[in-house]
Amino acid sequence: MGPGFDLYTAGTSWLHRLDPRTKMTFVGASFVLLLLTGQIILVLAYLVVVHAVLRRAGIPWRRIGWLWARMWPLTLLILILWPLSNPGGEPVLVQWWWIRITLPGIGQGLLAGLRVNGLAFAVYVLLLTTDQSGLVQGLVGIGLPFEWGLALAIGLRYLPLLLGMYGTITDAQRARGWTPEEEGLVRRARAYGPTLVALVIGALRLTDGLTLALAARGFRPGQPRTTRRPLQLRWADRVCLAGIGVLTLALVAAEWIYL
Amino acid sequence: MAECAIELEKCSYTYDGQVRALRNVSCTIEAGSWVALVGQNGSGKSTLAKLCNGLLRPQEGRVRINGADIRDRPVGSVAREVGYLFQNPDHQIFAPTVREEIAFGLRNLGFPGEEREQRLRSTLEAFDLTAYADRPPAVLGFGLRRQVTVASLFACGSPILILDEATQGLDWQRSQGLLDRLQERQDVGHTILFITHDMRLVAERANRVMVLHQGELLAEGPVRKILSRPHLLARASVSPPPVTHLSQLLRPWGMKGDSLTVEDFYLEYVALLAEREGV
Amino acid sequence: MAPFVVLDDVHVSYPSPGPGLEAPRILRGVSLSVAEGECLALLGPTGAGKSTLCLCLNGLIPHLVDGTFRGGVHIAGHSTREWTPGELSQTVGLVFQDAESQFVSMTVEDEVAFGLESLGLPPDEIEGRLAEALEVMEVGGLRSRSPLELSGGQKQRVALAAVMAMRPRVLVLDEPTTNLDPVGKAALLRAVSRLRVAWGTTIVWVTQDVDWVPHLADRVAVLWEGQIALEGGLREVFDQGALLRRMGLRVPQVRELAARFGSTGLGGYAWLGVDEAAEALRGRLGG
Ligand SMILES: Nc1ncnc2c1ncn2[C@@H]1O[C@H](COP(=O)(O)OP(=O)(O)OP(=O)(O)O)[C@@H](O)[C@H]1O
Numbered sequence: 150m151g152p153g154f155d156l157y158t159a160g161t162s163w164l165h166r167l168d169p170r171t172k173m174t175f176v177g178a179s180f181v182l183l184l185l186t187g188q189i190i191l192v193l194a195y196l197v198v199v200h201a202v203l204r205r206a207g208i209p210w211r212r213i214g215w216l217w218a219r220m221w222p223l224t225l226l227i228l229i230l231w232p233l234s235n236p237g238g239e240p241v242l243v244q245w246w247w248i249r250i251t252l253p254g255i256g257q258g259l260l261a262g263l264r265v266n267g268l269a270f271a272v273y274v275l276l277l278t279t280d281q282s283g284l285v286q287g288l289v290g291i292g293l294p295f296e297w298g299l300a301l302a303i304g305l306r307y308l309p310l311l312l313g314m315y316g317t318i319t320d321a322q323r324a325r326g327w328t329p330e331e332e333g334l335v336r337r338a339r340a341y342g343p344t345l346v347a348l349v350i351g352a353l354r355l356t357d358g359l360t361l362a363l364a365a366r367g368f369r370p371g372q373p374r375t376t377r378r379p380l381q382l383r384w385a386d387r388v389c390l391a392g393i394g395v396l397t398l399a400l401v402a403a404e405w406i407y408l
Numbered sequence: 409m410a411e412c413a414i415e416l417e418k419c420s421y422t423y424d425g426q427v428r429a430l431r432n433v434s435c436t437i438e439a440g441s442w443v444a445l446v447g448q449n450g451s452g453k454s455t456l457a458k459l460c461n462g463l464l465r466p467q468e469g470r471v472r473i474n475g476a477d478i479r480d481r482p483v484g485s486v487a488r489e490v491g492y493l494f495q496n497p498d499h500q501i502f503a504p505t506v507r508e509e510i511a512f513g514l515r516n517l518g519f520p521g522e523e524r525e526q527r528l529r530s531t532l533e534a535f536d537l538t539a540y541a542d543r544p545p546a547v548l549g550f551g552l553r554r555q556v557t558v559a560s561l562f563a564c565g566s567p568i569l570i571l572d573e574a575t576q577g578l579d580w581q582r583s584q585g586l587l588d589r590l591q592e593r594q595d596v597g598h599t600i601l602f603i604t605h606d607m608r609l610v611a612e613r614a615n616r617v618m619v620l621h622q623g624e625l626l627a628e629g630p631v632r633k634i635l636s637r638p639h640l641l642a643r644a645s646v647s648p649p650p651v652t653h654l655s656q657l658l659r660p661w662g663m664k665g666d667s668l669t670v671e672d673f674y675l676e677y678v679a680l681l682a683e684r685e686g687v
Numbered sequence: 688m689a690p691f692v693v694l695d696d697v698h699v700s701y702p703s704p705g706p707g708l709e710a711p712r713i714l715r716g717v718s719l720s721v722a723e724g725e726c727l728a729l730l731g732p733t734g735a736g737k738s739t740l741c742l743c744l745n746g747l748i749p750h751l752v753d754g755t756f757r758g759g760v761h762i763a764g765h766s767t768r769e770w771t772p773g774e775l776s777q778t779v780g781l782v783f784q785d786a787e788s789q790f791v792s793m794t795v796e797d798e799v800a801f802g803l804e805s806l807g808l809p810p811d812e813i814e815g816r817l818a819e820a821l822e823v824m825e826v827g828g829l830r831s832r833s834p835l836e837l838s839g840g841q842k843q844r845v846a847l848a849a850v851m852a853m854r855p856r857v858l859v860l861d862e863p864t865t866n867l868d869p870v871g872k873a874a875l876l877r878a879v880s881r882l883r884v885a886w887g888t889t890i891v892w893v894t895q896d897v898d899w900v901p902h903l904a905d906r907v908a909v910l911w912e913g914q915i916a917l918e919g920g921l922r923e924v925f926d927q928g929a930l931l932r933r934m935g936l937r938v939p940q941v942r943e944l945a946a947r948f949g950s951t952g953l954g955g956y957a958w959l960g961v962d963e964a965a966e967a968l969r970g971r972l973g974g
């Protein structure tokens with residue numbers, strides 16, 4: 150089995166109990182900050198804080214490590230490509246044929262790489278600690294119609310579901326004598342053909358099946374529903390919201406002044 | 409001494425570091441035997457099955473197939489010896505047509521073109537699937553999808569078969585057909601581990617029974633011995649088939665309480681009756 | 688009692704599997720009615736169209752599944768064409784044959800609550816029914832687990848709990864016991880009969896587990912070659928052992944035993960349950 154069908158990590162920590170809207174505000178504020186700032190140190194600090202927060206909320210290192218492992222290829226790509234495609238500034242570190250790498254280029258690449266991870270972890274804070282129904286309600290709470298909220302929540306769930314499906318399919322193939330481990334690189338790549346076909350078919354079926362499943366459970370588009378746990382902004386939420394607000398304003402102002 | 413097809417030595421398995429599915433299970437399954445594995449929902453049957461072909465690796469303990477530890481072997485290579493039928497057919501089916509689904513295993517196990525075609529054709533026929541050969545499995549009903557998964561397993565001819573709820577969704581006739589095929593395999597010395605909740609099939613077909621309870625092996629023994637112990641079975645949320653139950657109800661009147669089949673019961677009862685009336 | 692579920696000459700075909708191939712005609716004139724509060728066991732060989740019939744009952748056919756549909760299905764006097772499947776599903780609860788394909792949520796408790804939220808119930812009633820349903824199906828300990836990461840039988844239990852909690856007026860169970868352990872099967876049947884007593888629920892129950900049929904069903908119908916080939920009381924239908932066997936089906940094991948006694952002239956029994964058989968056989972041994 151893969152690493153689970155869902156990012157959500159069950160728990161009862163304070164972070165789990167925060168109103169999803171509070172966490173969504175946090176995501177929004179994080180995006181503003183991360184996209185605005187040009188300070189590597191600030192992005193680094195942000196990541197450190199977020200990790201501390203996740204740990205405090207009882208998210209195991211294993212889970213966090215798994216997320217980093219997913220982000221690693223993209224990060225690496227950015228770290229390599231960014232300096233190559235932004236060869237402006239001084240000092241020049243490498244100059245060879247058309248390749249030109251500068252220190253500011255590397256700095257920018259580092260910033261972009263960290264920033265992508267910062268953005269991802271902002272979203273992870275929400276997804277790791279909010280279950281699907283909380284997510285839907287949160288989205289409805291910030292003004293989306295229920296169907297949209299549901300669609301979005303299901304959409305967010307889709308990726309982990311596909312990962313799970315990938316695990317299921319390769320298990321089925323290996324159980325019938327498929328040994329990609331023993332193949333050379335080229336043949337191994339070809340061996341994954343049937344896996345991909347199955348994944349695409351599976352993804353389509355997933356969508357079809359979901360329509361039936363929702364209808365069979367009395368879901369009617371556009372009709373009102375109740376919820377098991379209505380949202381409420383509690384005291385802790387208010388404190389967090391105030392904190393997020395003040396911090397964001399302060400940091401934005403600081404950026405402004407030092408710019 | 410008969411050879412060991414499957415041997416588990418002190419195996420434990422825990423999902424995601426949280427759900428303990430198997431605890432310290434040791435068991436041996438002799439080559440050429442038909443062993444039924446029964447037990448409560450969630451008792452660890454499917455987990456045990458997946459340990460035996462390497463899809464899951466025990467956190468503790470060893471798994472030996474035909475005497476050799478499979479720890480360092482990829483699943484695909486273990487599959488040459490162990491065929492595994494998934495509990496949910498939809499977890500097993502992935503190919504766009506029935507034909508390709510069955511051919512996949514044959515290709516991997518290295519059957520040459522000619523023989524592959526031959527096996528494919530005879531398997532389709534044996535399982536009544538010729539008419540569906542070019543259909544996408546997804547549009548078949550549940551029972552037919554089950555049939556497809558069974559067929560693709562049989563085609564490969566692995567000498568150890570592990571079947572998880574093989575007859576679910578199949579009508580009586582198709583179940584019997586499948587069991588007859590299995591019987592033929594046992595007759596040529598293949599080993600069968602049969603996971604099921606249908607105690608009637610256990611009574612009629614298996615040689616031995618293993619009972620799992622909350623991840624531990626509660627009992628193991630010949631079918632007749634295990635099925636005639638209602639308290640033991642009840643602990644594992646299992647109940648014997650109706651005739652066995654009936655013969656137990658009639659114990660005070662002289663029945664032995666271990667009938668496995670209708671014929672079994674009938675013969676014993678008639679003998680008893682003759683004895684009574686003879687007196 | 689008045690018929691509550693009525694199928695009137697229902698025809699269903701699925702889309703043709705390929706160019707030049709005939710569209711498979713699955714149901715070819717099915718007429719059937721189930722009274723309010725009655726439990727009908729629906730038998731039939733693999734591929735007979737039992738699941739297709741179930742989809743007709745809660746309106747997924749013709750509303751959401753591809754294919755052609757002819758004839759009429761009426762629930763409480765209304766044609767299924769008049770309702771949307773979402774509306775209809777609040778009256779007709781279907782437990783899918785493949786439990787996994789029914790799941791829409793990421794935790795067991797949300798899964799069970801989803802249908803209740805669709806019904807528009809207030810939060811405390813949802814909590815109450817949720818707890819009850821989980822307890823009845825003995826999956827209370829799995830509340831915060833993902834329904835996709837359970838054992839086969841646990842999945843089936845959650846799927847059943849999710850629909851039973853909605854207390855639909857018609858409960859359609861498509862082979863609900865296949866993955867349940869024997870004690871779980873008995874528990875399910877007890878739970879369903881409690882629903883019947885409390886709410887007068889009408890039940891359509893597709894199954895291959897014939898030994899359990901006498902525990903709950905009032906009547907049996909057999910779907911074969913696209914039509915209802917046999918229909919009636921339990922004894923009436925299970926008396927046709929030879930015919931059923933030709934259709935690929937079996938009868939309860941004690942009924943088989945009764946027939947074995949009959950075959951040698953040792954008695955004309957027609958037992959359906961173990962207790963009934965024990966009674967008779969004990970008598971002969973003199974006790
Ligand atoms: N993918 C999974 N992730 C986490 N836990 C799992 C997973 N699969 C099974 N489990 C848990 O492991 C335990 C054993 O499950 P297993 O599937 O082996 O049971 P089983 O005996 O096959 O039951 P059933 O008769 O219901 O099929 C159960 O408690 C189950 O909830």
Ligand SMILES: Nc1ncnc2c1ncn2[C@@H]1O[C@H](COP(=O)(O)OP(=O)(O)OP(=O)(O)O)[C@@H](O)[C@H]1O
Nearest residue numbers: 547548549550551552701733734735736737738739
């Ligand atoms: N979506 C579909 N498209 C095309 N054909 C289908 C589709 N679903 C089912 N069928 C076919 O219709 C027939 C009846 O299927 P159905 O699932 O209703 O039978 P069933 O009696 O429930 O069988 P089972 O015992 O296997 O569950 C089968 O032969 C199946 O192949």
Ligand SMILES: [Mg+2]
Nearest residue numbers: 454495838839
């Ligand atoms: Mg299982």
Ligand SMILES: [Mg+2]
Nearest residue numbers: 550737738784
């Ligand atoms: Mg079906």
